[in-house]
Amino acid sequence: MVYIYDSVLRDGAQSEGISYTVDDKLKIAMKLDEFGVSYIEAGNPGSNPKDAEFFKRIKNVKFKNSKIVAFGSTRRPKINVEDDANIQALLDSGVSTICIFGKSWDLHVSDVLRTSLEENLNMIYDTVKFLTSKGFEVFFDAEHFFDGYKANSDYALKTLKTAYDAGAGFAVLCDTNGGSFPDEVYEIVKSAKKFIDIPLGIHAHNDSELAVANSIAAVKAGASMVQGCMNGIGERIGNANLCSIIPALQIKLHYKCIPEENLKLLTEVSKFISEIINVQHDSRLPYVGESAFAHKGGMHIDAVLKNSKTYEHIDPELVGNDRKILMSEVSGKSTILSKIMEIEPTLTKDSPETAMIIEEIKKLEYNGYKFEGAEASFYLLVKKFLGKFKKHFDIKYFKVIDQIPWENETSATAMVKISVDGIEELTSAEGNGPVNALDKALRKALELFYPVLKSVSLTDYKVRVLNSNGATGASVRVIIESTDKNMNWSTMGVSTNIIQASWDALIDSIEYKLNKIEDE
Numbered sequence: 329m330v331y332i333y334d335s336v337l338r339d340g341a342q343s344e345g346i347s348y349t350v351d352d353k354l355k356i357a358m359k360l361d362e363f364g365v366s367y368i369e370a371g372n373p374g375s376n377p378k379d380a381e382f383f384k385r386i387k388n389v390k391f392k393n394s395k396i397v398a399f400g401s402t403r404r405p406k407i408n409v410e411d412d413a414n415i416q417a418l419l420d421s422g423v424s425t426i427c428i429f430g431k432s433w434d435l436h437v438s439d440v441l442r443t444s445l446e447e448n449l450n451m452i453y454d455t456v457k458f459l460t461s462k463g464f465e466v467f468f469d470a471e472h473f474f475d476g477y478k479a480n481s482d483y484a485l486k487t488l489k490t491a492y493d494a495g496a497g498f499a500v501l502c503d504t505n506g507g508s509f510p511d512e513v514y515e516i517v518k519s520a521k522k523f524i525d526i527p528l529g530i531h532a533h534n535d536s537e538l539a540v541a542n543s544i545a546a547v548k549a550g551a552s553m554v555q556g557c558m559n560g561i562g563e564r565i566g567n568a569n570l571c572s573i574i575p576a577l578q579i580k581l582h583y584k585c586i587p588e589e590n591l592k593l594l595t596e597v598s599k600f601i602s603e604i605i606n607v608q609h610d611s612r613l614p615y616v617g618e619s620a621f622a623h624k625g626g627m628h629i630d631a632v633l634k635n636s637k638t639y640e641h642i643d644p645e646l647v648g649n650d651r652k653i654l655m656s657e658v659s660g661k662s663t664i665l666s667k668i669m670e671i672e673p674t675l676t677k678d679s680p681e682t683a684m685i686i687e688e689i690k691k692l693e694y695n696g697y698k699f700e701g702a703e704a705s706f707y708l709l710v711k712k713f714l715g716k717f718k719k720h721f722d723i724k725y726f727k728v729i730d731q732i733p734w735e736n737e738t739s740a741t742a743m744v745k746i747s748v749d750g751i752e753e754l755t756s757a758e759g760n761g762p763v764n765a766l767d768k769a770l771r772k773a774l775e776l777f778y779p780v781l782k783s784v785s786l787t788d789y790k791v792r793v794l795n796s797n798g799a800t801g802a803s804v805r806v807i808i809e810s811t812d813k814n815m816n817w818s819t820m821g822v823s824t825n826i827i828q829a830s831w832d833a834l835i836d837s838i839e840y841k842l843n844k845i846e847d848e
C-alpha cells in the first residue's frame with residue numbers, strides 16, 4: 329500500500345495564478361474523497377481567513393475515503409509551543425491529522441530561522457510531541473531533506489529521529505527545491521530507512537522535471553506515502569503530478585494507492601480540477617491529457633488499429649481516457665480508411681476512392697487545412713468524393729457592413745440570400761461582429777426551411793494566421809465548434825479573407841448537421 333496524499337488545496341494554492349474560493353476548496357476536497365486518495369492536505373488554518381473558514385465548514389462534511397489534513401510549521405524559535413498562534417490554529421482546526429513542516433537543512437536553520445541547530449531540534453520535538461499528546465495523528469515534513477542530507481547528513485537524519493521520538497507517524501522527505509536526481513533520491517531514502525524505523529514519505533517538487541521519477545524512486549527505495557498534487561500544480565513549477573504517479577504505481581508496479589474501481593475516474597478528476605482552477609486542461613498531461621492516447625503518424629495508426637499495444641503504454645480506459653485517431657498529412661491509408669469506413673464500410677485500403685481522398689487531404693493540408701481539428705469538414709469532404717453529399721441550400725450572395733462606433737452591442741450587419749429547392753429567401757441580422765451577424769442572418773433564413781437548426785449553436789471560434797509573413801494578406805484558418813446539445817462537431821475554412829474562411833466553416837457546420845440527420 330502506498331498512501332496518496334494530495335496537496336492541491338495547500339501547495340496547489342501556492343501556484344502562481346491560482347486562488348481558490350472556500351467553495352472551490354470544498355468541491356475539490358469532495359471530488360478527491362470520491363476518487364479515493366488517503367489524505368487531503370487542505371490548507372494552513374493559521375495562514376488566512378479563507379483557510380480558517382474552510383476548516384470550519386469542512387467539519388460538517390462526511391468523507392468516506394480521505395482524511396483531511398491541516399498543515400503548519402514547527403513552533404517559532406524561543407517561544408513555548410502553547411504560545412504559538414499557528415499551532416493554536418492547528419489545534420482548533422477540527423481535523424485529526426496534522427502535517428508539520430520543519431527544517432532539516434542546516435543552512436535553513438542558520439540563515440532563515442536564524443537560530444541554533446539545537447533549538448531547531450527542540451522546535452521539532454516540542455511541536456510534534458505537543459500535538460501527538462493531544463491525540464492527533466502527526467506527520468513530519470522534513471523540508472529540504474535531500475539538500476540537507478547532502479550538506480550535513482548527520483543533522484538531517486537527526487531531525488527525522490527527533491520527529492520519530494516525539495511520536496510522528498510518518499517522516500516525509502522533501503525535495504523542496506526540486507533539484508535532486510532519481511538515483512540520489514533512491515540512495516538517500518534507502519539510507520534514511522536503514523537509519524530509522526519510521527514510515528517514510530516523499531514530497532518532490534518539479535523544478536528539474538523529475539518530481540514524478542523522484543517520487544517513484546523513493547517508493548522503490550521503501551517510501552510508503554507520496555505527497556503531490558493532481559495535475560502537478562504547486563509552488564513555482566509545481567509538485568509531483570499524482571495523475572502520473574497513481575497509475576504508474578498502481579497499474580505498472582502493482583501497489584495499491586486508491587480503490588481499484590476508481591482508477592477510471594482519474595481523467596475526470598484531473599479535468600474537474602482544471603475547471604475549478606480555471607485553466608485549460610493541459611492536453612499533454614501523461615495518462616489524462618487529450619493527447620495522451622492521440623495517434624497521428626500513419627504508421628502508428630496502422631499498427632494501433634491492428635493491436636493497440638503497439639503504440640500505447642497502457643489501455644486508456646484504465647484511467648478513463650480515450651484513444652484518438654487524428655487525420656493529417658502524416659496519415660497513411662489505414663487512418664483515413666478507418667474514418668472513411670464510418671461513412672462507407674465497403675471501401676478497402678486498395679479502393680481507388682481511398683487513394684483519391686488521401687491525395688486530396690494531403691493537398692488541402694499543404695494549403696493550410698488541418699483536418700485533425702475539424703472532423704466534420706472531413707466527413708463532408710469524404711461524402712462529396714463518394715457522391716453521397718446532399719446539398720441542402722444554395723447561397724446567392726452575402727454582404728457584411730461593419731459599423732464603428734458600436735451601437736447597443738452591435739458592430740456589424742449582414743445580409744444573406746439563399747435558395748432552397750428554388751425558393752429564395754433574403755434575410756438580414758445584426759451582430760457583435762461580422763461573423764456573428766452572418767451566422768444570425770444565415771440561420772434566420774435556413775430555419776424557415778429546416779427548423780431543426782434552432783437547436784444548433786456555435787460554442788467556439790478560433791482563428792489561426794497561417795503565413796504571418798503575408799501580414800494583412802496572410803491566409804487564415806478558422807475553426808468553428810458547434811453543438812446541438814447531443815453532439816459537438818468542428819468545421820473549418822481557409823482563405824486569405826477572414827470573412828470567407830469563417831463563412832466556409834459556418835456553411836460546413838450547418839451542412840454537417842443536415843447531412844447527419846439523413847444518415848440516421
Ligand SMILES: CC(=O)SCCNC(=O)CCNC(=O)[C@H](O)C(C)(C)COP(=O)(O)OP(=O)(O)OC[C@H]1O[C@@H](n2cnc3c(N)ncnc32)[C@H](O)[C@@H]1OP(=O)(O)O
Nearest residue numbers: 372374375376401402403404405429430431440441471504
Ligand atoms: C516548503 C513550503 O512550502 S512550507 C509552506 C509555505 N507556505 C506558506 O508560506 C503559505 C502560508 N504562509 C503564510 O500564510 C504566512 O507565511 C504565515 C501566516 C504562516 C506566517 O506569516 P508571518 O508571520 O508574517 O511570517 P513570514 O511569512 O513573513 O515569514 C516566515 C516566518 O516563518 C519562519 N519559519 C519558516 N519556516 C519555519 C519553520 N519550519 N518553523 C518555524 N518558523 C518558520 C521564518 O523564519 C519567518 O520568521 P521571522 O519573520 O521571524 O524570520
Ligand SMILES: CC(=O)C(=O)O
Nearest residue numbers: 429469471472502504
Ligand atoms: C513541505 C513542502 O511543501 C516542501 O518542502 O516543499
